[in-house]
Amino acid sequence: MGHHIAVVGAGPSGIYAVQALLSSRAVERVDVLESLPAPYGLLRYGVAPDHPKTKTISRALARAFEDPRVRFFGNVHVGRDVTRADLLAHYDAVVYATGARYDRDLGIEGEELAGSMGAAHFVAWYTGHPDVLKPAELDGTTTLVVIGAGNVALDVSRISLQPLALLSGTDMPREVIDEFGDWAVCEVHLLARRGPEHVKFTRVELAELLTLPDTRVVIHASDAELAEHPDHPREVATNLRLFREAKERWADAAPEAMAKLKTMHFHFWTVATRIEGTEAVTGVDIETTRPGEEPVGAHIEAQAVIRAIGYRGEPIPGLPFDPDACRIPNDAGEVAGTDGREYVTGWIKRGPTGVIGTNKGDAAETVATLLATLSDPARQRSLSAPSTRPDLADALAEAAKEHVDWMQWQRIQEAENALGAEHGAKSIKLVDREEMLRAAFGEQ
Ligand code: NAP
Numbered sequence: 001m002g003h004h005i006a007v008v009g010a011g012p013s014g015i016y017a018v019q020a021l022l023s024s025r026a027v028e029r030v031d032v033l034e035s036l037p038a039p040y041g042l043l044r045y046g047v048a049p050d051h052p053k054t055k056t057i058s059r060a061l062a063r064a065f066e067d068p069r070v071r072f073f074g075n076v077h078v079g080r081d082v083t084r085a086d087l088l089a090h091y092d093a094v095v096y097a098t099g100a101r102y103d104r105d106l107g108i109e110g111e112e113l114a115g116s117m118g119a120a121h122f123v124a125w126y127t128g129h130p131d132v133l134k135p136a137e138l139d140g141t142t143t144l145v146v147i148g149a150g151n152v153a154l155d156v157s158r159i160s161l162q163p164l165a166l167l168s169g170t171d172m173p174r175e176v177i178d179e180f181g182d183w184a185v186c187e188v189h190l191l192a193r194r195g196p197e198h199v200k201f202t203r204v205e206l207a208e209l210l211t212l213p214d215t216r217v218v219i220h221a222s223d224a225e226l227a228e229h230p231d232h233p234r235e236v237a238t239n240l241r242l243f244r245e246a247k248e249r250w251a252d253a254a255p256e257a258m259a260k261l262k263t264m265h266f267h268f269w270t271v272a273t274r275i276e277g278t279e280a281v282t283g284v285d286i287e288t289t290r291p292g293e294e295p296v297g298a299h300i301e302a303q304a305v306i307r308a309i310g311y312r313g314e315p316i317p318g319l320p321f322d323p324d325a326c327r328i329p330n331d332a333g334e335v336a337g338t339d340g341r342e343y344v345t346g347w348i349k350r351g352p353t354g355v356i357g358t359n360k361g362d363a364a365e366t367v368a369t370l371l372a373t374l375s376d377p378a379r380q381r382s383l384s385a386p387s388t389r390p391d392l393a394d395a396l397a398e399a400a401k402e403h404v405d406w407m408q409w410q411r412i413q414e415a416e417n418a419l420g421a422e423h424g425a426k427s428i429k430l431v432d433r434e435e436m437l438r439a440a441f442g443e444q
C-alpha cells in the first residue's frame with residue numbers, strides 16, 4: 001500500500017510539497033489541510049494587490065489539485081478541528097507548511113498605541129484575510145512611519161501612496177478600498193537601521209517605489225554613502241544606483257511643483273526610539289547614528305507607524321520550536337526529536353526569508369528526506385505508522401465539521417469573479433468567512 005501524507009497549510013510552500021510528493025509513485029494519497037476556506041496562503045493574503053502578475057503563480061499551483069491522489073480540506077483548523085494525534089493516526093507522515101504570518105515586536109515605548117501596527121497585520125487586513133480585523137482607525141492619517149528595509153516595508157509604503165483609482169481596479173475587498181479612501185497619506189518615512197548598501201530590497205520593487213506617480217522621493221544619504229565600491233555584490237550596486245538616480249531626479253525640482261506631490265523619505269542608520277501619543281500615535285522619536293558619528297535625535301509627527309521588521313511563525317503544540325529564529329528545528333525537513341513521521345517546509349522550516357520560488361527547492365529537500373525515511377527498512381521498523389487509516393473525510397463528517405473541497409473553493413472564486421465584474425475589476429475578494437462558505441456550499 002502506498003504512502004498517505006497530510007500537508008498542513010495550502011500556501012505556496014505546502015503546495016510545492018504536494019507537487020514534490022506527487023512525483024513519487026510510492027505516494028498514494030495527499031490530503032491538504034488549510035484553516036481558511038481558500039488556498040494559496042501568503043500568495044493570496046500577502047502579495048500586494050497591485051502585483052497581479054505575481055499572483056498568477058496560483059495557476060501553476062492549482063494544477064497539483066487536478067491529480068486524483070490529492071484532496072483539499074479547506075476550513076479545517078489543525079489544533080482545533082483536527083489534532084496532531086489525529087493526523088498521526090490518519091497518515092504515514094505529516095508535512096507542516098504553516099508559514100510565518102505574525103508580527104515581531106520592536107519592544108519600544110508606545111508600540112501598543114492605536115495606529116501602531118505590524119506589517120503582517122496591516123497586509124493581512126488589506127488583502128482581505130477573513131480572520132483579521134482592521135488594525136486601527138486610519139481616518140485622517142497623513143503621515144506614516146514605516147520601520148524596516150525589506151520588501152514588506154516597500155509594499156506597505158507603496159500601497160499607502162498608490163492612487164486610489166489604481167487600487168480600485170485590484171482584488172482588494174471593497175470595504176478596504178473605502179477605508180483607503182478615507183486615509184490621506186501624503187508622506188511616508190521609511191526607517192532603515194543600517195546604511196543604503198545594507199537594505200534588503202529587491203531591484204524591481206525598489207525601482208517601483210522610487211518612480212510612483214505623483215510622489216517625490218527624498219533620499220537622506222550623502223553622495224559618498226550612495227557611492228558604489230568594486231567589492232559590492234551586484235544587488236547592492238543596483239540598489240545604490242537606483243537611490244543615486246532618484247536623488248538626482250529630484251535634486252532640481254521646482255518647489256512649487258513639489259508642493260502638490262506626496263513624499264517618500266528614505267532614512268538610513270535610523271531607528272525609532274519611542275512612539276509618542278496618549279491613546280493614538282501622534283509622532284515618532286527617531287535617532288540616526290552614522291558609523292563613527294554621535295547619535296542625532298529628531299521627531300516625526302505621524303498618525304500611524306508600521307513595523308515591517310520580519311514575520312514570525314507560531315509553535316505547533318507538541319513539536320519543538322526555536323523562539324529566537326521563530327522556526328521548528330529540523331534536519332533537512334525532518335522535525336528534530338520526532339520519530340521520522342513529521343516534517344516541515346517553507347518559512348516554518350527555515351524562517352521568514354526568501355521569495356515564493358525559494359519554497360520550491362525547500363519543499364523538494366523536505367520531501368526527499370520524507371520519502372527516503374519512509375522507504376528505509378531500518379527507519380521503518382522504528383516508525384509508529386498507523387496500522388489502520390481512518391479517512392479524514394469520515395472523521396470530519398462524524399464531527400459535523402464542514403470542510404471546503406477543491407470544487408467548492410472554485411465556487412468561491414466564481415463568486416469573487418462575479419463581484420469583480422460588478423465593480424469593473426477582474427475579481428474582488430470575499431472577506432467574511434461565512435460569506436465564503438455560503439458561496440462554497442452554493443447557498444445564497
Ligand atoms: P526582511 O527582508 O528580512 O527585512 C526585514 C527588515 O527589517 C530588514 O531591513 C531588517 O534590518 C529590519 N529589522 C529587523 N529587525 C529590526 C529591528 N529590531 N529594528 C529595525 N529594523 C529591523 O523581511 P520582510 O521585508 O518581512 O520580507 C520577508 C521575505 O519576503 C523576504 O525574503 C522578502 O524578499 C520577501 N518578500 C518579497 C516580496 C516581493 O518579492 N515583492 C514582497 C514582500 C516580501 P537588518 O537588515 O539590519 O536586519
